[in-house]
Amino acid sequence: MEKRNVILILVIFINTVFSYWVKEQIGPFSNWVSGIVIAKGRNDDTNRIYVATWSRLYELTYRNNRWDIFDMGVTNGWGVCAGDGRNDGVTRIYAAFVLVSPQRSGVWEYTWTGTGWQRDTAIRIPPLSPSSPAAHGVAIGKARNDGINRIYCDDGNNRRIYEGYWTGTQWVSSAIADSYGVDIIIASARGDGINRIYCVGQGTYIYEFTWNGTQWVRELVDSTSRFYYGIACGYGRNDSILRLYSAWGSSPYGVYEFTWNGTRWVKERVKGINALPRTVIVGDARNDGLMRIYVGCYGGKAMEYFYNGNQWDSCWVDSAGSGSYVSIFIGNGRNDGINRVYFGSSNNYLYEYSYISTDIKEKSSDFIISEKINKYYNSLGQVISCSQLKKGVYFLYKKGKLKKFVKIN
Structure with missing residues (x-):
């Protein structure tokens, strides 16, 4: 049996579909993980995760079954985003910063030069x-609807x-409006373009x-x-209607x-939750083409x-994690074509959740006989010791795709 770079999901087939979330802890970082974005920040073919903490900015690249973490420097800010901020076709990273002596704040822009990061x-x-x-919070978008990207941030203190x-x-740069703000997005939420x-x-x-052409209307x-x-x-309902979603932070908590x-x-009201919610996102984290709402x-x-078509269902992604989840992002962070959901925590770690589902019907013609071996690999590339595998049918995955069934006699 091929063992190199192979994912083996240990699921015995018993006339049911089995699925679960696989959690990986990444870090630790220098402080609370308050902002996350996934982007081709170096303008190559590689997605990387950019993590903003309350003290520093980091770049994470997944290679050789591990995360390489690069420290991009001090920010002392909160949020991070990525995009074509100069409207020149180049992706750059934008991160909030706060400095003292003298006291000042704003958004730094990071451009990859080919050998290092240039900051403006x-x-x-x-x-x-x-x-x-x-x-x-930091966001990028065409908020004036004139075809030009601009950068936006909110000063939560003032x-x-x-x-x-x-x-x-x-x-x-200039102040455009007065508002409370920690999280900020740009969207056509009214569905009018x-x-x-x-x-x-x-x-x-x-x-x-x-923006009405002359001023901002709040x-x-x-x-x-x-x-x-x-x-x-x-x-969020997988129809043709864009909607807004926000978490309710007063008891009874909910979305x-x-x-x-x-x-x-x-x-x-979507549904309740028995904890104070802090962050929310909509995305396809199960890789089945369906949108769901995720709350940390x-x-x-x-x-x-x-x-589900007439009501809201809910399930735990994590019911007993450590720290508090204060940021969230969904994307293909490992460059394997698989979306995962990432939560930033107050305990200085980033948590990655991979949804594993068989969703496969039994086909006897696809069974193969295989000798028992002592090592298999799970979806995270980690070795699972299976010296005493039970009899049953297992599903063999490689790079996120089903390769074959394995029948252990």
Whole structure:
């Protein structure tokens, strides 16, 4: 039997489909993992994970069955994003920073030169009162709907949103609105093709900002409640309608969905959770083409929500993790074509969850007879000791794809 770079999922076939989440701890890092993004930051063919902590920025590359971690330097910020911020076709990394003596904050831009990282300042937040400036969330997008990407960040201490624009020769930044903010996204959440800015603090209202051609217009997504944490936009019901999702941070905890009906936002409670939620995302983390909602909570709890056509189902991704999950991202971090969900924790670690599902029907013609061996590999490339394998049918995977059935007699 081929053993090199092979994934063997040990599942005995008993007329049921077995699936589970595989968890891997990555790190430790220098502080809370407060921001995550997956991107081809070096503009090659390799996805890398960029991790922002409360003190430093890191680049993670998966190779040879392990994570190589590169320290990109001090930031003392919160969020991180990636994209074509200069509108020149080059992907760059954007991370919030906070410095003292003198006190200043903003967003740094990182460009890979081929030999190292070049750092520039995309957004400058000047010293303010009553609080020192502190950039939190960072986003990139065409929020003015003019075809031009700009960088956005929120100063959570002084309740302001800033915009950075590359003129072709330099970065120009300015405050564009007043708002509580820790998490920020740019999305066409009303389903009208118009991008808007959405931001939320920690236990605040959800704010929406629309550029009308001359100024930014602020509206509340929910004018009656102000205990929201995290913000995401996506096809959470797997239909053709974009919706907003945010976590409710007051007991009873849960997740809310917001749908624009043409005149107002319609709010619906998705489902509850028995922990204070902090971060939320919508994505295909099971690699089955279906969108689900993922929520990270205090106390190391993580939940998945799925709309089955008439109601919301939920299940644990992690019911007993360590620390508190304060950031989240879904993507192909290992460059194997498989999406995984990543949670950043207050215990200075990044956690990766891989969904493993057989979802295969028995076909006797595909069985092969194999001698027992002492080592197999799981989906993470880790050795499993199986000197006493039981009789049964096993599913052999290689690079995430089913290769054959293995029948142990």
